[in-house]
Amino acid sequence: MRAGSFYERVYAIVREVPPGRVVTYGEIAWRAGSPLASRATGYALNALRWDADVPWWRVVNRAGRISDRPGDGPVVQRERLEAEGVVFKPDGRVDLRHYGWDGTGASGLGGQQ
DNA sequence: CTCCTGACTAATA
DNA sequence: CTATTAGCCAGGA
Numbered sequence: 001m002r003a004g005s006f007y008e009r010v011y012a013i014v015r016e017v018p019p020g021r022v023v024t025y026g027e028i029a030w031r032a033g034s035p036l037a038s039r040a041t042g043y044a045l046n047a048l049r050w051d052a053d054v055p056w057w058r059v060v061n062r063a064g065r066i067s068d069r070p071g072d073g074p075v076v077q078r079e080r081l082e083a084e085g086v087v088f089k090p091d092g093r094v095d096l097r098h099y100g101w102d103g104t105g106a107s108g109l110g111g112q113q
Numbered sequence: 114c115t116c117c118t119g120a121c122t123a124a125t126a
Numbered sequence: 127c128t129a130t131t132a133g134c135c136a137g138g139a
Contacts (some may be wrong), residue, residue, distance in 0.1 A: 025121050029134080038121040040135030046117095046120050047136090059120085067120040094137060117139085126130080 006032060010044040020085040022094055023101045024062050030054065043063045050076070057081055064094040 001050040017023050025038040032041065045056045050073075057077040061067050066074045078088060086099050 025122090029121080034134060036122070036132095036134040037124095038134075039119070040121090042120040043121095043136060056120090061120080069120045070114060115139105118137090119135105122133090124131085126128105 002035065006034070006040055007044045007047070009033065011048075011054050012039050014045075014054045014056060017055055017101060019055075020099070021083065021101050022058050022060050022064070022086060022096065022099045024060060024064075024096070026062055027101060028059065051058060058084075064096045065092060066097075087101060 010028055013028050013031050014023070025041040026035065029038040029041045029043055034040070041059075045054075045059055046069075048054055048056050057080040066077050069077075078092075081094070083090065086094055088094055
């Protein structure tokens with residue numbers, strides 16, 4: 001794609017995430033070309049609308065948890081993911097080992113850091 | 114132009 | 127597990 005901005009890359013990558021799977025900010029940043037630009041990744045998603053043509057709800061932080069987003073976003077995100085078959089743990093986390101895009105949890109997640 | 118903030122991550126203590 | 131530091135990209139003051 002080579003879009004003009006980091007944003008377009010992030011959006012394109014998120015659109016490639018299949019249903020029932022989740023992806024971390026770091027994974028997106030890594031695929032976008034800057035492994036350390038995870039912060040900009042979150043900023044890009046923050047600029048998205050709730051009805052954007054991008055499955056932003058499949059994007060979670062490295063702990064497999066929904067980030068501290070404003071408004072009622074977290075609730076909507078969890079409901080959408082559960083509707084796609086993603087199961088949340090009692091602590092509100094998802095098993096990236098199983099639901100991760102690469103099945104390994106991006107760059108290698110073992111539960112927490 | 115510079116400075117600060119932000120849906121983050123990794124390394125270190 | 128938590129707390130702190132440094133790094134990335136983009137936008138607003």
